[in-house]
Amino acid sequence: MSIERVHLSLTLERLWQFSLQYYSVREVKEACLSLQNHYHGNVNLLLLLKWLDEQGATIAAQDWAQVEECLSRSEILLSSFRELRRKCKRSLPDTLYREALQFELQLEKQQQSDLVDCINGLTLLNADDEPLTLRYCRQLDGEHLYSVFSQPFSDNATETL
Known part of the structure; x- marks a missing residue:
């Protein structure tokens, strides 16, 4: 790996x-959800990594643990809320369920x-x-998903879902 530093904003x-x-x-969303639901991946981390890939930047191997550590602060809260929201989906009125989705989105943004x-x-x-x-x-162990990313x-390339 090159030792040349990259300065990004x-x-x-x-x-x-x-x-x-x-x-x-659509394909990205499906691959992200598969990564999250079947491989216990973090979508926000994947999105950050994709952004870095697009910028031609990388993280030094010794810094990887620090990135994972910063996720641990919010991941427990986010995953717990996501699980609760999913369990309540059928019993919540639509307006309350949409509010729960909005709150989850705010948690996602905080994690980012x-x-x-x-x-x-x-x-x-x-x-x-x-x-x-x-x-x-x-x-x-989800290497096959990389073909999408x-x-x-x-x-x-974006499309409205």
Whole structure:
């Protein structure tokens, strides 16, 4: 891996907007949900890694534990709330269920904020090795999902679901 540093301007709003656009692609959404539901992956982390891949940046191997640590703060709350929301889906009125979804989205955004703070505290390097999204899918034993994430992202590729 190159020791050349990369200087990126990552803000919560930039990552959030990228995530909304990228996740709106049907195949990406399905692969993300599969990664989350079947391989216990973190979609926000995957979206961040995809953003870094698109920027040609990578995280040093020794910094990976720090990234995972920053996720642990919000992941328990988020996954617990998600599970509760799913269990209550049939018994909640539609308006209350939509409010629960909105609250979950706010938790997702907070988790992305934690990730942005973490990444901005690291030294990023030029990527000349395998993409971060491939490494993450492989780490979760979901390497076959990488074929979806390997496609370059274009704002024009989004579709409304």
